[in-house]
Structures are given as structure tokens and as C-alpha cells.
Amino acid sequence: MLTRLPSRTTPFAITAYTATCAAGRGVDALGRALATRVGGLRRNDFGAQPLPCWIGRVDGLDDSPLPPPFGAWDARNNRLAWMALREDGFADRARAAVEKYGASRVALVIGTSTSSIEETERAYRELTPDKHLPPARRRSETHQTNSLCAFVQTALGIEGPSLTIATACSSSAKVFASAARLLESGLVDAAVVGGADSLCGSVLYGFNALELVSRDPCRPFDANRSGLSLGEAAGFALLERVESDEHAPRLAGYGESADAHHMSAPHPQGLGAELALRDALARAGLTPADVDYINLHGTASRQNDEVEAALVARTFPATTLASSTKGWTGHTLGAAGIVESVITLLSMQRGFAPGTLNAQTLDPACGPQITLDNRSRDIRVALSNSFGFGGNNCCLAFVAGDRP
Amino acid sequence: MNRAIDIAIAGIGVWSPEVRTWAEAAEALCGNVEIAANSTLRPAPTALPATERRRAPESVLLGVEVAQQACEMAGVAASGAPHVFASSYGDLPINDYLCETLAQSPLDVSPIRFHNSVHNAPAGYWAIATGCTRSSTAISAGDATFGAGLLEASLIAVSTGEPALLAAYDVPATGPLRDVVACESKFAVGLVLAAQHATPIARIRITLDNHPAEAELAPGASVLHASHHDNPAARSLDLLQAIARKQPGRVRVAAGPRLSLDVEILPWRT
Numbered sequence: 001m002l003t004r005l006p007s008r009t010t011p012f013a014i015t016a017y018t019a020t021c022a023a024g025r026g027v028d029a030l031g032r033a034l035a036t037r038v039g040g041l042r043r044n045d046f047g048a049q050p051l052p053c054w055i056g057r058v059d060g061l062d063d064s065p066l067p068p069p070f071g072a073w074d075a076r077n078n079r080l081a082w083m084a085l086r087e088d089g090f091a092d093r094a095r096a097a098v099e100k101y102g103a104s105r106v107a108l109v110i111g112t113s114t115s116s117i118e119e120t121e122r123a124y125r126e127l128t129p130d131k132h133l134p135p136a137r138r139r140s141e142t143h144q145t146n147s148l149c150a151f152v153q154t155a156l157g158i159e160g161p162s163l164t165i166a167t168a169c170s171s172s173a174k175v176f177a178s179a180a181r182l183l184e185s186g187l188v189d190a191a192v193v194g195g196a197d198s199l200c201g202s203v204l205y206g207f208n209a210l211e212l213v214s215r216d217p218c219r220p221f222d223a224n225r226s227g228l229s230l231g232e233a234a235g236f237a238l239l240e241r242v243e244s245d246e247h248a249p250r251l252a253g254y255g256e257s258a259d260a261h262h263m264s265a266p267h268p269q270g271l272g273a274e275l276a277l278r279d280a281l282a283r284a285g286l287t288p289a290d291v292d293y294i295n296l297h298g299t300a301s302r303q304n305d306e307v308e309a310a311l312v313a314r315t316f317p318a319t320t321l322a323s324s325t326k327g328w329t330g331h332t333l334g335a336a337g338i339v340e341s342v343i344t345l346l347s348m349q350r351g352f353a354p355g356t357l358n359a360q361t362l363d364p365a366c367g368p369q370i371t372l373d374n375r376s377r378d379i380r381v382a383l384s385n386s387f388g389f390g391g392n393n394c395c396l397a398f399v400a401g402d403r404p
Numbered sequence: 405m406n407r408a409i410d411i412a413i414a415g416i417g418v419w420s421p422e423v424r425t426w427a428e429a430a431e432a433l434c435g436n437v438e439i440a441a442n443s444t445l446r447p448a449p450t451a452l453p454a455t456e457r458r459r460a461p462e463s464v465l466l467g468v469e470v471a472q473q474a475c476e477m478a479g480v481a482a483s484g485a486p487h488v489f490a491s492s493y494g495d496l497p498i499n500d501y502l503c504e505t506l507a508q509s510p511l512d513v514s515p516i517r518f519h520n521s522v523h524n525a526p527a528g529y530w531a532i533a534t535g536c537t538r539s540s541t542a543i544s545a546g547d548a549t550f551g552a553g554l555l556e557a558s559l560i561a562v563s564t565g566e567p568a569l570l571a572a573y574d575v576p577a578t579g580p581l582r583d584v585v586a587c588e589s590k591f592a593v594g595l596v597l598a599a600q601h602a603t604p605i606a607r608i609r610i611t612l613d614n615h616p617a618e619a620e621l622a623p624g625a626s627v628l629h630a631s632h633h634d635n636p637a638a639r640s641l642d643l644l645q646a647i648a649r650k651q652p653g654r655v656r657v658a659a660g661p662r663l664s665l666d667v668e669i670l671p672w673r674t
Contacts, residue, residue, distance in 0.1 A: 006564065049510075104614040104663065113522060117499065124503035124580065133583040140584040145494050145523055145544035150661075159614065159662045163545040163552040166494070166523030174541060181559040186407040187612055201506040206518030208511075256486075256539035258531035264519040275537055389519055390528025392540055 006255075009283040010184050012239045013248040013401065018088035019235030019342035020080070021335075022056030023328040026087030031346050034354045037374065039328045041217045041229050046199050051208055054217045056231025056330025057199060058083070066151075073151035075116035075142040081152060081196040084234035093238055094156045094192050101189040103159035107182045110149040111165045111172030111195030113334030113388075116142045118200035148196055160188045166334065168388030169297075170256075171195055172235070173337025176396050177254040179239050194236030197334040203230055210264060218300035218331070220324035221309060221370055222359035228299045231330020235338035237345075247401040249345050252381075253284030259391025266303055266387060270311040273385065276393040277315065280383065284397035288316045292379040293353045294369070295344045297387045298324020299331050304387065306365050313367030321377060322369040327357030337386040341396060348379045348400050408611045411558045412604035413647065414567060415480065417473025417594035419447045419466060422631060425473060430648035433626045433641070441631065447592075451482070451533045460529060462590065463495040466573040467526030468533065470594030477605075478596035480567045482534035485596070486560050487569040489527040489542045490553030492636035493577070493585055495520065500579035526571070539564075549574075550593070550639040551617075551659035554667075557597050558610060567598040572637040591628075591635040593644065606647045606669055613666040617658035643667055 017027070022040025024030035033040065044050040046057060058080060066074045066082055085091040098106050123137035141147055149164040161182055165174045172195025179191035197203075207213050207230060214227035242250060257279070259272035266273070281287065294316070296308055305324075312322050325343050332339055347353050355373045362370060380400045387393045418429035421441040431437045447469035448457055457465070467489050475482045498521045505513050519525070524542035531540045539560065545552035550572045557570035573592035577585035598604070621641060623630040629645075632638035642655040646669045657665040 009563075104612065117503070120499065120581070121503050121506050124507040127507070127580055131580055133580045138583050140586075143581065143584045144492065144546065146492065146546040146549075149544075150546060153661070159660070161552065161555055161612070161663065162660050163543050163556065165541060165543055167527070167540070167542050168522045168524055177539075178541075178556060178559075181556075181563050184563065185409065185559055187409075201510055202502050202513075202518070202521065205506060205510045205513040206502075206515070206521070209513045209515040209518055211515075256541070258528070258537050258540035260531045260535050260537050262532070263525070263528050264515075272537055388524070389522045390524040390540065390542075391531060392524055392528065 005282040006279050008285045009253060011242055011250040011252045012180060012183055013242045013245045013250055014345065015238050015240050015245045015248045016090055016093035017237040017342050017345055018084060018090040019233065019339045020058060020084035020087055021233035021329045021332060021339050022058055022231050027346055031350055033328060037357060039357050041330055047201060051204060052215050053213045054229045055199060056229060058232055070151060070155060072139050072141045073147060075119035077116045077118060077148055077196050077198040078151045080198045080232060081148055081234045085155065085236060090236050091156060097190040097238060098157050103157055105160055105189045106158050107160040107179060107188040107191040108149060108153050108158045108162040109165060109175040109178045109191060109193050110152055111175045111334050111337055112148050113166060113168045113171055113197050114200055114202055115145050116147040117202055118198055121201050156192060158192060167392040168390060169333050169336055170386040170388040170392045170394040171334035171337060173386035173394035173396055174256060176251050177256055180251060180254060183239060191239045192236060193239060195335045195338045196234035197332055198232040203333060212301050217358050218326055219358040220298035220300040220326050220356050221305050221363050221366055223361045223363045225300045225305060228301055229330040231332045233329060233332035233335040233339045235335060235342050247404055249348055249401050250399050252399040253280045253397035255279030255395045257393045261391050264389050266307045267391065270307040272391055272393040273308060273311055273387060276395040280395040280397045286381060286397060290381045291316060291320045291383055292377060293347055293382040294320060294322040295340045295384040296322055296324045297385045298326055300326060305363060309363055309365040309370060312369050316369050318368040320369045321353040321371050321375055323354055323356045323371050325354050340384050344382045344384045344398055348382055351378055352376050353379060408609050409558050409562060410609050412598045412601035413595055413606045413608060414598045414601045414604050415474040415478025415596035416605060417470035419469045420591045420632065421445055432628050433645040433648040435626060439627055461495050461498055461520055462575050463573060464526045464529045466590060466592035467571045468530050470592040471530055471569055471571040474569060474594035474596045478567060480596050483536045485567055485569045486539040486564060487527060487530060488553050488557040490549050490570060490572040492544055492546055492549040492574050493587060494523045496575055496577045496581055496585060500581050547636050548658040548660050549636045551657040551665045555659060555665060561597045562599050565599060567596050570595045570597060572640060574635050574637045586634045589632045589635045591632040591638045593637055593640045609668040609670060611666045613664045615664060616662050617656045617664040
């Protein structure tokens with residue numbers, strides 16, 4: 001705990017953003033689903049013998065292979081990224097930044113936990129009699145962690161520093177921190193950040209083996225919650241210097257930490273989560289009383305929600321609103337950071353805080369901040385929490401741009 | 405405008421079947437010694453508790469071993485160092501296990517092997533073993549993973565003003581994955597990077613170069629180059645060789661399909 005507070009960092013403008021998940025493709029559909037409280041979870045229909053649970057599945061991926069120039073990267077996860085890139089004109093905005101600044105002056109930082117392992121799983125179901133991958137699936141592009149990043153880099157024509165951050169469920173939150181450092185260093189003028197994670201056997205059966213999956217739609221922060229619902233999603237954002245658009249919302253700060261406690265369970269007092277929150281506020285020059293809304297990690301697992309609820313209750317005033325939106329999307333793992341950042345930016349743009357879908361009776365650990373219902377509110381300062389396996393934590397602080 | 409990042413390398417760790425410390429690696433990179441590889445050997449980092457040391461996947465052992473070596477050489481408290489663990493492929497034997505089990509009997513997936521399959525498992529074990537609550541990152545950038553990690557960790561050191569740790573490692577593919585993953589060797593390198601340091605092993609100046617690096621290491625450069633030309637973590641070897649030989653000059657480190665780091669090794673102060 002005896003680490004010093006970071007000093008204030010330069011804010012950066014978020015000049016474009018998009019997300020695609022079970023609750024909607026693109027920000028208008030997602031915003032409508034949030035406003036009308038229509039979630040995207042359905043009974044698990046993924047794979048040959050689906051486990052009895054609910055999932056946040058994106059329709060239309062199975063029959064839409066990547067177009068010919070990108071065929072080597074064809075895999076469910078990259079299809080999902082491609083679908084998301086084309087919403088809200090995001091790919092055009094990113095390519096315009098490449099044109100404006102030069103390809104080598106634009107960075108790409110992408111988060112994912114499982115990348116295109118679903119393609120490797122398929123290949124293993126179709127092994128040749130002598131235990132080799134079937135020839136049609138021997139594309140090395142789709143069998144490595146960096147698959148998503150390499151595909152997006154090619155699709156957008158980015159030639160600056162490019163990397164995958166793979167820290168489980170904090171992956172596509174930490175991309176904002178990495179991009180902020182690249183921008184602050186002066187090495188680049190813009191950065192595309194984002195991520196994608198898609199449904200696959202590894203996570204469905206892996207989380208099932210850890211006994212973290214609910215048989216019912218997930219109910220974050222409910223006293224009777226019974227685990228998470230897995231989902232798939234992709235999202236992206238474009239970061240530039242504030243001078244490029246003073247009205248755009250801003251990444252004001254970030255905090256990253258480790259629990260140093262357990263590989264798959266959170267620190268019981270939320271040590272790492274609290275450090276990430278503290279650093280995000282310090283870098284943004286904010287105090288808890290400044291925060292209008294927090295999009296929580298809120299997976300609906302027993303432990304996460306208990307620890308996170310206690311942290312919010314002891315840190316923030318009753319005027320701060322907080323919620324988990326995983327009832328709409330499911331837990332989208334390595335994509336959760338970007339999808340929930342986009343939801344947070346939408347809440348600022350549209351003047352309402354989404355509530356917590358599916359939960360009915362709040363856990364007694366919750367303070368007055370956590371809201372079940374949507375609330376109208378002018379949101380100028382908002383946070384997004386993302387926590388992952390390995391005790392990996394990230395908190396992002398966003399502030400509204402100058403009023404027009 | 406081409407910004408330069410000045411960084412001191414305060415500690416180095418290396419582990420491969422041929423060399424088990426930076427001192428041994430430096431000898432090999434200078435061409436001074438005959439070395440023999442023992443490919444069955446596993447690192448046994450004392451930073452891990454004995455039970456973890458026995459059970460941990462090899463990716464964790466490699467990452468933690470070089471991280472520990474580098475911190476000890478630098479005299480940096482591991483508990484206070486933000487860290488970046490960089491691996492192109494992650495733990496390939498666990499991916500092989502998971503995909504095989506999912507194809508045969510998915511309900512038998514082991515929960516421990518599942519949580520060990522996350523790319524940040526070595527970083528997580530390191531943070532737990534050392535009590536480090538600082539920023540903990542795991543990255544991949546294909547063949548450019550070492551260069552991307554060097555840049556990421558250097559920028560963390562610059563922005564926090566504190567020494568940052570980079571541990572880069574890759575392990576051989578097993579099973580059917582060998583059809584699509586060329587890596588047949590195990591190699592790991594750890595660096596402690598600091599914006600300022602009184603007595604560093606070397607000082608480097610990093611600039612971005614909008615040209616690709618050589619597609620492969622020159623296998624003739626040293627016995628380590630020859631043994632690990634297919635291992636993304638070994639893309640560090642040209643830099644390590646220049647440091648071992650105390651040769652000021654420039655090396656190019658792959659940082660992407662069309663990007664490299666121009667790493668200038670600054671003259672040693674006498």
C-alpha cells in the first residue's frame with residue numbers, strides 16, 4: 001500500500017468510439033437497449049452440447065466470413081472485430097487519422113483474453129487421423145495471441161507501435177493506459193484502442209469448471225446472485241490530443257494494479273481494486289466526490305460483487321451513481337473494458353446512468369450508490385472498473401469535453 | 405519529429421537450456437565458451453514457493469526466473485516494480501491440453517489449468533510471489549513481442565519515474581499446434597529498465613524506425629542465436645550481444661510488421 005500517488009497526467013480526447021455486443025450493434029442500438037432495459041442474454045445455444053446457462057451471443061457471425069483481403073485471419077473473434085469496426089463509421093474515422101497523421105504516427109493497442117482460440121478449438125475437433133491440424137485450418141494467423149491485433153492493424157493500415165494486452169478481464173481497459181503513455185511520449189499522435197473476445201469452449205467450460213457460471217441470467221449485486229453469464233463483444237475508440245476536438249469526452253486518468261493475492265479470486269478487502277481507483281483519480285486530478293457515475297466490474301460472482309460493493313460504499317458519497325451493465329451484455333471478458341468504457345461514454349453523452357439489469361434485491365453490502373433503475377443525470381465525470389484473473393485491476397476515469 | 409526514449413538497463417536475467425544466468429549468457433554471446441544444452445532442464449526460481457515451483461507451468465517458471473534474476477542484479481525490490489510479461493504465444497502446452505480436452509470431453513477441463521491458461525498467468529504468479537501490487541501487464545505482438553515489450557516497459561519506467569521490469573519468454577509448441585507454431589526452443593530474458601540509474605549495465609536510446617527489422621536472427625552470430633532463432637523472446641539477442649561485448653552502436657529490434665526500434669547502445673562511461 002505504501003506506493004506513492006502518481007502525478008496528474010495529460011488528458012486525451014476520445015474522438016470516436018463504437019461497441020458491438022449481444023445488446024446491440026453500434027452505439028445507437030446499444031444506447032436504445034440500455035434506455036429501454038432490453039438485455040441481450042439468451043439460453044446457451046453455443047456448440048454441440050451447450051451447458052445449461054445463459055450467454056450474450058452476437059448474431060450473424062457464423063455466416064459472414066472476412067472478405068478476401070483478410071481471409072487468412074478468418075476466425076470468429078476477428079469476424080466480431082470486423083463487424084464492430086464497421087459500425088458508427090469507426091473504421092473510416094481510424095483510417096482518416098492514419099491519413100492525417102501518417103501510418104507510423106498512429107498506435108494500436110488491443111485487448112483480448114482468448115483471441116482466436118475458438119479457431120484452434122475447431123481445428124482440434126477436426127484433427128487428421130495422424131493428429132495433425134486439418135490443412136484448411138493450418139493458418140498460423142489464427143492460432144496465436146496477437147491474431148486480433150495483427151488483423152486490425154492490417155484492416156486499418158496502422159504502422160505505429162502495435163500490441164496486444166492480454167490480462168484476462170482487464171485487457172481492453174488497460175489498452176487506454178498503454179495508449180496514453182504512447183501519446184504522452186510524443187512517439188505517436190493518435191492511438192486506436194479496443195478489443196474483442198468471442199464465445200468459445202475454453203471460457204464456457206473453463207468458467208464452468210471454476211463453478212462461476214450461473215444457470216440463470218446473471219444478476220449483478222443481487223443478494224441471491226448465482227454467478228456470471230458469459231458474453232462476446234468488440235469495441236474500439238480513437239484517442240487524439242485534446243486540441244484536435246475540445247468538445248470530445250476525455251480519458252482523464254487511469255490506474256493499474258495487481259492484488260498479489262490469488263490467481264482466480266479477488267483480494268477479500270479489494271486492495272488492488274482500491275489502488276487502481278486511487279491512481280485513476282490521482283492521475284485525473286479528481287476526488288471521489290467529483291464522480292457522477294461508475295460503471296462497475298459487477299460480474300455477478302459472489303466474491304467480486306461483495307468486494308466491489310464494499311469498496312464503492314466506503315469510498316464514494318451517496319450522490320455518486322454506480323451500476324453493472326453485465327445483465328445486458330454478459331461478461332465479455334477481455335472485451336469488457338472497452339464495451340463498458342463505451343457504455344460509460346454513452347451515459348455521459350445521453351445524460352443517463354444505466355441501472356443494473358436482472359438484479360431485484362440488492363446485496364446488503366451495497367451502499368446507496370448502486371442503482372437498479374436507470375437514472376437521468378448530467379454525467380460529467382465517470383469511472384469504469386475492470387478486474388481480471390491473476391488479480392489484475394484497471395480503473396479508467398473519463399470526463400466530459402468542453403460544453404459547446 | 406522523432407522522439408527518443410533514454411533508458412538505463414539496470415539488471416539482466418537470462419535463462420535457456422544452455423545458459424542459466426546473464427553472466428553465462430554474456431560469455432556465450434562473446435563466443436568465449438563451449439556450451440551444452442540440457443533440454444529437459446526447468447528453471448527453479450526461488451521467488452516461487454516450493455509447491456508452486458513444482459506445479460507451475462514452464463511459462464511461469466521461465467518468466468519468474470528471469471524476472472527474479474534481473475531484479476536481484478539491479479538491486480530493485482520486486483514488490484515495488486511495475487512489470488510487463490511479454491510472450492508471443494503464451495503457454496502452448498496448456499493451449500494444446502485445453503483444445504484436446506475440449507475436443508474429447510469438455511466437462512473434464514481442469515479449473516487450475518484453465519486459470520493458468522490466461523496470458524497473464526506468469527505475471528499473476530510473479531505479483532503474488534513477490535507481493536507486488538503495482539501495474540502488472542502481459543502482452544503479445546507476434547514476432548515483435550520483445551520489441552513491443554521493451555517499448556511498453558520503457559514507457560512505464562518513464563511515466564512513473566520508477567524502475568520497470570520486462571520479462572520476455574516463449575516455450576516450444578506441443579502436439580498438433582506444432583503445425584502452425586514454429587517455436588521449438590525455450591528462451592527467456594528479463595530486463596530492469598529505469599529512466600535514471602547511477603550504475604546501469606548499459607544505457608540505451610530508443611527511437612522508432614519505420615522500416616522492418618530483419619525477418620530472422622542471424623544464426624551465425626552466436627550459439628544462442630543458432631539455438632533460438634525461432635523463439636520470439638530471443639529477438640533480444642542482438643541487443644544482449646552488443647551489451648555483453650560492450651560495443652556501443654545500434655541494433656534494430658523488430659517492433660511490428662513494418663516497424664522496428666532503433667536501439668542505440670550508448671558509450672559506457674569510464
